[in-house]
Amino acid sequence: MSSSWRKEISALFVKEVQSELRGRSGLLNSLLFSLVTVVAVSLATFGHSISATFAAGMIWVALLFASSVALPRCFTLEEEQGTGDLLRLLARPHAVFWGKALYNLLLIFLVALVLGGLFLALVEIRGDRPVIPWLFLLSLLGAAGALAGAVTLCGALVAQAANRATLAGTISLPLLLPVLFLGVNGTRAGLGDGVLETGLTASIGLLCYGVASLAIGPYLFAAVWKH
């Protein structure tokens, strides 16, 4: 990646973070947000020792929530504020996609980390095997990557296809479902259920999905971004 691309992408990323972290304690807000998300999920499982598979499902529900909060930051906000044109004038589509995807990656990964840590510490997880930390972490990283890619792309489609909402919906569903399928499998293996190899394959599949969607995303995006 040439330095000009790096500069552009980081400028856009910084812009997203600045808008989010405005105010005296922006970072605190984001942390509190992840904490609240986690508590909401843990409450539903409170008291019971739960199976690793189920824990994986819960973690994924929370991750989906975090991504659907990140979603509007992507592109719908630009169109609603009317700042989309400014961005179109100033930035190349690839940089725009990457800047937004990185921001989404950060938010989802933050939630994933807080969530994963707290789940391990606080919820009694009953798996066939003990927890495999690196696999768990790997699956969370893969999750953040894949979700960020998928969500950014969906966001772009939804924003552009403003009056074709159903179309956007039908597009984003097939994008998200494989992520979910791979993700739950990877995470549950990390937490100690299921076959380890399947989990590893799933996590790696997830990472690949993330990398692929982040690699193809910009091209698809470029096609819808400029009218």
Place this chain on the structure above:
Amino acid sequence: MSSSWRKEISALFVKEVQSELRGRSGLLNSLLFSLVTVVAVSLATFGHSISATFAAGMIWVALLFASSVALPRCFTLEEEQGTGDLLRLLARPHAVFWGKALYNLLLIFLVALVLGGLFLALVEIRGDRPVIPWLFLLSLLGAAGALAGAVTLCGALVAQAANRATLAGTISLPLLLPVLFLGVNGTRAGLGDGVLETGLTASIGLLCYGVASLAIGPYLFAAVWKH
């Protein structure tokens, strides 16, 4: 309620529905979110049946998340589009609150119905008794009422902040979690676990909470709406 209030509220309600149908994708996004959630849960519980209590917890978490993403949008959008001032000029605050809250009520009730239906269809639920449809429905209605009132108010509070998306989650989730304490009891009774009377009381309590927050909401709202 005098006819002028009715006319104002219905005018605002119609406006929300019109905008939604012409390309605001709030409803679609939250339906998508609940669908994906159900898929996540059914993947996580694949082959196993889950207890009615768990199912109720999951439904509630999904509803909480869906509502804290979708419902605040009715106010944040006004500020993003810059149409807040127009509304302030034309409408009385109580009418605004009611119009938006009604629309949100409808939205979240639809989401609750879809979510509940999908859960019943896709996840194998194991309860002490068979499912009691009317109680289940009643508890969902109560849920919609309680969530709509509180989240609409929260949306009005965060509308002008830079980090409104995460902030809406941060402030509305803790306020709603006590509601979850109540609500889960109703839903699980509806799904066939726990004592029926407790469930009925809980659902009615929930409805009362909803009615109360819809009744007090406008007064609190009036204080932020006009500067």
Place this chain on the structure above:
Amino acid sequence: MLGAEGLGKRYGPRWLFRDLRFTLERGDSLIVAGENGSGKSTLLKLLAGLVSPSEGTISLPTGDARTSLGYSALDLNVYPHLTAIEHLLLASRLRGCEPQVQPLLERVSLTRAANQRIGEFSTGMRARLKLAIAIQAAPKALLLDEPSASLDQAGRELAEEIIKDQRERGACVIATNDKAEWRLGTHVLELA
């Protein structure tokens, strides 16, 4: 009819203006002038009740502010997904006044675009729609913030006519950056 008494507004430590006092009667038209950022729009928003004063009081025409005040400004936005007709209907239902859709649209020459979504309007067409909404309820006081910005020749004449009509019905406050518009006023208030 419309007045201010010791009116002041500040943001943080900075006062935009202080100790403003004026009373407008029927037939009066007040021009608010001043540099960019001097507080013209803020004064109009104060009068419209969109911003609260830091000190002083405002006296409004009797009656519900939603019908007795009309307000149109360059930075007031309308709903991009609704049409012109839907805007007028929404406004009339909310204020409880006659919709008068056809006459108003004709007056601001928008009949052809009546069923177009506002998101597809040009800036001038949007300005016309905002004028139509502002005068829909025949307000006693009309507040116009840069009425002629983005209007073409015919539009400027229309705005002038609307102001003249307004002065027969009540008072008018016009914030403007254009000296040529001073002729529309009977009084001038220059903010520094």
Place this chain on the structure above:
Amino acid sequence: MLGAEGLGKRYGPRWLFRDLRFTLERGDSLIVAGENGSGKSTLLKLLAGLVSPSEGTISLPTGDARTSLGYSALDLNVYPHLTAIEHLLLASRLRGCEPQVQPLLERVSLTRAANQRIGEFSTGMRARLKLAIAIQAAPKALLLDEPSASLDQAGRELAEEIIKDQRERGACVIATNDKAEWRLGTHVLELA
């Protein structure tokens, strides 16, 4: 330098304009005039690449459009939660040009508000910031849509100066509703 060949744009069945052709050289300044809704802004957006033409072609100055074109319009929005400085920095990093924050802010007289969020700017201040962003990279072609709307006397003089400077550097296209601005152009294109 900047030109159009058989350019046409239509929305649905309605043609806004067809078969436009012009070539602007250094020193040229084209005034685009016409009624509200006649397609002035659409033409500028076509030239800026924000809207795609229905027929015909556009020839742009050589080089990356992000630095060789400057565009500022009444209906272009800026980020309400960023400050003026942050906007200029963002723009310069994206275009890979010198930020020139201080000189630009001084030129458009925004030094005092440099660290204020744009959401707190007045319309005129926002117009000034947009001008600053448009000329930041010393573009070969400058597209201004209603440059003087919402600017005060000093601001209008500033806009005039910017246009004069631009004509020394390249070409300029100005869409306007104000006949008084015709004197800023060397050519006039009237859309019907």
Place this chain on the structure above:
Amino acid sequence: MGGATAWGFTAPPAKGFPRPDLARIIFFHLPCAIGSTLFLTFAAYASLRYLLDKKGDWDVRASSAMEMGLVLSILTLLTGMLFARVQWGAWWDWQEVRMTSFLLVFLIVAAYFALRSSFGDRTKGAQVSAIYVMAALLPCFLLIFVAPRLPQFQSLHPDVIGKGGFDPTYNSIFLSTLTLVVIGCVWIYRLRVRAGKLEIDLENLSAKLADRNRPSAPRVVEPVPLSPER
């Protein structure tokens, strides 16, 4: 405070706790819990007053009270967790309603500051957060008073007062730490309110100064002569 702590150590180990000698932490745990509830309630009152008369003072009181509430609820959680560690052997237990529900109270209070700090404009932030407190009061009370007593949740939490109270030494030590904690907090609270008010005064003062430096443009409203074109 120190004296009371020392006194606390002379108290006999309490009956009915798994580790009776370490039960003395109750002397701080409970006052903190009570104190945070009191400050929360007062904050709601102050917010109501602020909404009614729009005086900056009441906003300062409300936010200071919320700050105290935040600190005290953190202390309650910490002493509680310590308590849980020594008595039950685990730092946290989701099954224990009181713990969970108080955690939610803490989150609600923390969210207040998240909300407040998200507004650059002081009055906007004040209004919004005042309304938030009003809206949060009911859920907080539900969490503190109602949720722990619902029959369907089993609570490991001792309900000593409900079951006839401590023995007399406990009562007196407890009462004295309670008064000490409350007095201490009120003292800190008043300092905080003074500081907050001074901050506002400072801003007003600089507004006055700024005003003095302004060229006092006489804002006379003058009739304009109609221009020749007309």
